[in-house]
Amino acid sequence: MAVKVSVVGAKGRMGSHVVEAVQGAQDMQLALTLDAGDDLTTITPSNTDVVVEFTVPSVSLNNVLALIAQGVDVVVGTTGWTADKLAQVTAALENAPRENQQVFIAPNFAISAVLADHFAKVAAPYFESAEVIELHHPTKVDAPSGTAIHTAQGIADARRAAGLGAMPDATETDGGSRGQVIDGVHVHAIRLRGLNAHEEVLFGNAGEQLTIRADSFDRISFMPGVLLAVRKLAAGGHSGLTVGLDKFLDL
Numbered sequence: 001m002a003v004k005v006s007v008v009g010a011k012g013r014m015g016s017h018v019v020e021a022v023q024g025a026q027d028m029q030l031a032l033t034l035d036a037g038d039d040l041t042t043i044t045p046s047n048t049d050v051v052v053e054f055t056v057p058s059v060s061l062n063n064v065l066a067l068i069a070q071g072v073d074v075v076v077g078t079t080g081w082t083a084d085k086l087a088q089v090t091a092a093l094e095n096a097p098r099e100n101q102q103v104f105i106a107p108n109f110a111i112s113a114v115l116a117d118h119f120a121k122v123a124a125p126y127f128e129s130a131e132v133i134e135l136h137h138p139t140k141v142d143a144p145s146g147t148a149i150h151t152a153q154g155i156a157d158a159r160r161a162a163g164l165g166a167m168p169d170a171t172e173t174d175g176g177s178r179g180q181v182i183d184g185v186h187v188h189a190i191r192l193r194g195l196n197a198h199e200e201v202l203f204g205n206a207g208e209q210l211t212i213r214a215d216s217f218d219r220i221s222f223m224p225g226v227l228l229a230v231r232k233l234a235a236g237g238h239s240g241l242t243v244g245l246d247k248f249l250d251l
């Protein structure tokens, strides 16, 4: 039977691509398409198996909590997830109306970005210095990108596990040029007309450098990952909160 998929944020840049991708998937059936001002309680387990949520960081947590209360599984692509927000989702899932309810959140659904993030974690213990540069379209509302935050945290975790200390940096005056420091990793955000979604991770040692770069030129690059996540939740077995498409890729 086809998986019934509802889309929240359906009029947005990502949401409208998701609507098309679901319509084009033979094993899925588009259920409801909702956007700002629409009533999320119209989404119920009788009309929807999985909801895909791509809205804005300021509303996504409340949407996800409302959808959990409706008893449906949710795939989330919206950014802005802090540890505190994730904890609220986990707590809500523990009291969810349906048994084994699932929420999946991915900072990035493009395979190039997921692999870049993974390779960065592998490389991190071997380099003295690491910095992240993310480059996006100028209509993006959040900076740095959710992906860059996730990459920086992954690098920091890998450095800690390897026993590495702080990176070398003699900067004494900084008017903001050194970027935002996330878990000890400097992250720089570029906004430029013509770009879509891009990330570079720079690693340095004395006399050598490694650059890992992922480029998403078109939003269709995110759709195979979104459909994969929908299929994984529809199949079940991922109850509670799962974060990151790498969890579904056997990396």
Ligand SMILES: NC(=O)C1=CN([C@@H]2O[C@H](COP(=O)(O)OP(=O)(O)OC[C@H]3O[C@@H](n4cnc5c(N)ncnc54)[C@H](O)[C@@H]3O)[C@@H](O)[C@H]2O)C=CC1
Binding pocket: 008, 009, 010, 011, 012, 013, 014, 015, 034, 035, 036, 037, 038, 054, 055, 056, 057, 059, 063, 076, 077, 078, 079, 080, 106, 107, 108, 109, 110, 142, 146, 222
């Ligand atoms: N995880 C991933 O692979 C990707 C994540 N993103 C993230 O997805 C989010 C959306 O990005 P875009 O589609 O470019 O933004 P957008 O601004 O084009 O779309 C957002 C949509 O959400 C709607 N919306 C706002 N408040 C709402 C509410 N309370 N309920 C329902 N809908 C509401 C807006 O009306 C709009 O249609 C951003 O956080 C972005 O960073 C974007 C691309 C890929």
Ligand SMILES: O=C(O)C1=N[C@H](C(=O)O)C[C@H](O)C1
Binding pocket: 079, 107, 108, 136, 140, 141, 144, 145, 146, 147, 148, 196, 197, 198
């Ligand atoms: O807003 C975007 O466009 C994107 N947002 C996500 C992020 O912030 O990481 C994913 C991708 O970079 C595109």
